[in-house]
Amino acid sequence: MITSQNIFRFAGLLTLLVIITSCGSYFSQPLDTQNARIGETTDATYKLRNLPQPMAPAVVGVYKFEDQTGQFKQTENGSTFSNAVTQGGTTILVKALQDSKWFTPIERENLDNLINERQIINSTRKDYAQQTNTQQQPLPSLLYAGVLIEGGIVSYDTNVLTGGAGARYFGAGGSTKYRQDRVTIYLRAVSTKNGEILKTVYVSKSIYSQAIDASLFRYVNFKRLLEAETGFTRNEPGQLAVKEAIEKAVEALIVEGMEAGLWYPKGGDAVATKMLQDYNNEKEVAERTDVYQREFLDRRSKWRFDVGAGGTFANNDLPNADYEYSITGGLKYSFTPFLGIYGTANKYRINNFGVLNREFASTDFNLEFTALPYEKFSPTIYAGPGLNYASNFNVIDFKLQAGVSLEYLISPSMGLKVYGEYNATFSDELDYAISGKRDDHFYKFGAGINIYIGNNQAKENSPRYLKRRETKELKRQQRLEQETPVSVVDTLSRKRTNPINQ
Incomplete structure (x- = not known):
């Protein structure tokens, strides 16, 4: 039998479940001002920082890595004049290049400011030399880049996937909603010697938003109305999504550039082979995964x-x-x-x-x-x-x-x-x-x-099969190293030190 007491019990239970399942966000509400903190890191940040070291970092320049979508932030009433994605892509990319330790980025975004400052320094030194009747000390030459890093944020797709569920009975109920957006970037390495595009990589990142709420609307007595609601919304920061996509693109550029002979790791062929194998396995999974994160893996044998x-x-x-x-x-x-x-x-x-x-x-x-x-x-x-x-x-x-x-x-x-x-x-x-x-x-x-x-x-992508294949490849590499003279291996590694900066 449905009674007011049962309705209250149901509403109370539903509210308790919402609070328990979302306690991390629910009890972390901003009740006071928060101190500044060092910026958040992503999984891609840790992976980028833990890459094997290069034989020598490549000097690279980044002139501009910007938002090429031209999109404005969407609201319920239309759009605003705020951009949908961050406009600081160049700054994020330079930080990712530094974190990887495979590159030495040089200032190119505000090159005019750098040149003006150097002119001021030269002018000051010239005046000082004249006043003290001494010889003017020249400034060191600027570094030049062997490679330019180009590209940009090419798309920001909203509402790629939306959905939710809810139920309401006698004024008591709850609902949940979710939304998936998607940001896509391209990154390319360009040779400054001849303008050749050496490598191009493409990375996308999904951005999730979730909302959960529960409410109660019920007349408990004549002219007495009980109304209660609770819930929370969680939105993944767009800047962190762009940051993670750029860091993943830098990692991909390192491995694909290594495969093309542009740079090489310190550990020699064994480290290079392991990096390429892990990247190719990840690339295979990505190529058979669609935009909705469904992996098109052929799971059934002939x-x-x-x-x-x-x-x-x-x-x-x-x-x-x-x-x-x-x-x-x-x-x-x-x-x-x-x-x-x-x-x-x-x-x-x-x-x-x-x-x-x-x-x-x-x-x-x-x-x-x-x-x-x-x-x-x-x-x-x-x-x-x-x-x-x-x-x-x-x-x-x-x-x-x-x-x-x-x-x-x-x-x-x-x-x-x-x-x-x-x-x-x-x-x-x-x-x-x-x-x-x-x-x-x-x-x-x-x-x-x-x-x-x-x-x-x-079967081929199961952990057991991959482990067996990795062991077999490791034994093959060890056998090759035993059969190849050490002097030959060292010579090959020296030749691959840093072809770009030679």
Whole structure:
């Protein structure tokens, strides 16, 4: 029975759940002024700072790394004159280059200011030399860059993904909302010798916003209204998202530049190989992941063996249809991740309680369509012709079958499934009774196990497989180092010290 007391209990419980699940933000509300602090770091910052050291840092110049989107910040009533993303991209990029320790960035954004100051210094020194009748001391020459770092923030997409959920009953309820934005940057290295674009990298970062609230609106008595609400909103700072994207782009530029021979790590070939292998593995994952963070990983091998057990239910001319057992085994070959051919062998019984209980066997040949081959959970549809055997294979009838199954992969090699199937035979004698115009039909259903034979992308990217491949590559590198004279390895490393600044 629904009473006011139950409503209050429900509202109180809902409010308590919201507070508990969001206690980190809820109890960190700004109740007082906060002191200035050193800027936050991201996961990309730590990774950039912990990269292996280079043989020698490359001198690079950054003239301008700016917002190229031209977008203004969106509000509920339209847009404002504030920019959607930070305008300090050059400053963030210079800091990332310094943090990596692979580059020596030089001042180019405000080069006029630097040159004016040097002219003032020269003028002051000249006046001093004349006044003291001494020789003027020249300024050291400015560093020149072997590489220019160019690029910019090329897009800021809002509301890439939005959603939420909520419920309200008798004035009590709550809701949750979320939104995903996306910022994209490009970064390129340009040779100052001939203007050649040496490498270009592209990085995107998703920005999440979340809101949770709970409220109560209820008349507790005549002319007495209870109204309560709580909640919080969490928005990922856009500046931190741009910072993380730029730092990730610098890391990518270091590794791809190393692969192209632009710079080289101190540790030699072993360190370089490890960096390239880790980056290529990450790049493979990124290339098969879409904008909504869905990874298009082919999780199912071309060959599949499966077994299942369940029941049947007759749809024939006799009364009192009842359930009986069925067992099945099958083999599938996939032409594509979506489409394959599927053959099965089955044994089952048809039962009409107190009238008929007869055993059959069948072989089926189906065309199978997997709706979500890149997901762990996927529905499957199949249909095709088959043969039905009765009386110890003395009677053979043609049939058609169509079915639906739901599969969940518990590992890259095994999945659990449930299935339901409709079978239409071209015979009206399965129940020994010929009646009406329609032939005998039956339903089959059950659960089973799918076993995938051979490699697939999920297996190749599993931790066990990657560890085995990494161990094999390490042993190969050690064998090469033992076979190669030390003097040759040192010579190769010296040649790769810093080709850009030579």
